[in-house]
Amino acid sequence: MASILNELETNDFHKNGFVIVKNFFNKKETQLLQNASTQDPTIREHLYDRKDSEGLSTKMMAWNHPDDSIYGVTARSEKIVDTMEGLLGGEVYHYHSKITAKEPFEGGAWEWHQDYGYWYNNGCLFPLMATVMIALDKCTKENGCLQVLSGSNNLGRIDHALLESGQVGVDLKRVDEAKKQLELVYCEMDPGDVLFFHCNTLHRSDKNNSPNRRWTLLCCYNAARNDPFIDHHHPKYTPLNKLKNEEIIKAGNKFLDVNDVDTFLKRPTAPPELSKTGGKLFNN
Numbered sequence: 001m002a003s004i005l006n007e008l009e010t011n012d013f014h015k016n017g018f019v020i021v022k023n024f025f026n027k028k029e030t031q032l033l034q035n036a037s038t039q040d041p042t043i044r045e046h047l048y049d050r051k052d053s054e055g056l057s058t059k060m061m062a063w064n065h066p067d068d069s070i071y072g073v074t075a076r077s078e079k080i081v082d083t084m085e086g087l088l089g090g091e092v093y094h095y096h097s098k099i100t101a102k103e104p105f106e107g108g109a110w111e112w113h114q115d116y117g118y119w120y121n122n123g124c125l126f127p128l129m130a131t132v133m134i135a136l137d138k139c140t141k142e143n144g145c146l147q148v149l150s151g152s153n154n155l156g157r158i159d160h161a162l163l164e165s166g167q168v169g170v171d172l173k174r175v176d177e178a179k180k181q182l183e184l185v186y187c188e189m190d191p192g193d194v195l196f197f198h199c200n201t202l203h204r205s206d207k208n209n210s211p212n213r214r215w216t217l218l219c220c221y222n223a224a225r226n227d228p229f230i231d232h233h234h235p236k237y238t239p240l241n242k243l244k245n246e247e248i249i250k251a252g253n254k255f256l257d258v259n260d261v262d263t264f265l266k267r268p269t270a271p272p273e274l275s276k277t278g279g280k281l282f283n284n
């Protein structure tokens, strides 16, 4: 199948660094994806805390290779992979997937960053990488939906540093300047909607200030022609076995494979090469 995006939406992605697709998943698919997020014991066991600068934690879990669970099948579904291939201009492979879980009133913030701020350090030479964020819950301004700076994908990679909290963040002076020219967009979504965003798109999210949880599944891809030149904690080029979209519903009740536990990344994704700045972002 071809990309789910039409020419206008594809152009939007390249111009703005993101595109939201409403109802990307149908009702049944969405319900199954949501069920897995509440019922899969492997997810509960492997979520770890990721602190923000206020000490609040967002829960997170990540894994490298897609399995036969509903989440692995979704990450390999034609509608996602073909769309990624359309956006990145050729074959892609699965770089990793993750769940980011903000519990009601507790879920913390994510600081401004570009994903390529991390992935550059993994030996990915070109920013030929992107993520699809899948809304498992309603994502609103109040519960900490993703925020993006529209057009920031065209800024190139900005310097990042490791923050005291363990997150990796970007030079805020740059963000302040960029904000004078670029629109800040709150990517509010309903369950089953998705957001495709480029690895150089600046993004962040607020803490969850609401009684509603905000869980999302993010699947990240690298172009096959951008095979990382460093061995690191995410895979080098690994051919991806694409699946028909119908397989998502068939995999409905299959949870993440506990025996595949080695592939779960328990450590924060901050690369060791980045030095701590004592909690200050570039003396801002």
Ligand SMILES: O=C(O)CCC(=O)C(=O)O
Binding pocket: 100, 101, 110, 115, 144, 145, 146, 203, 204, 205, 216, 218
């Ligand atoms: O879940 C969120 O709000 C942000 C996630 C994020 O920025 C990331 O995974 O890079």
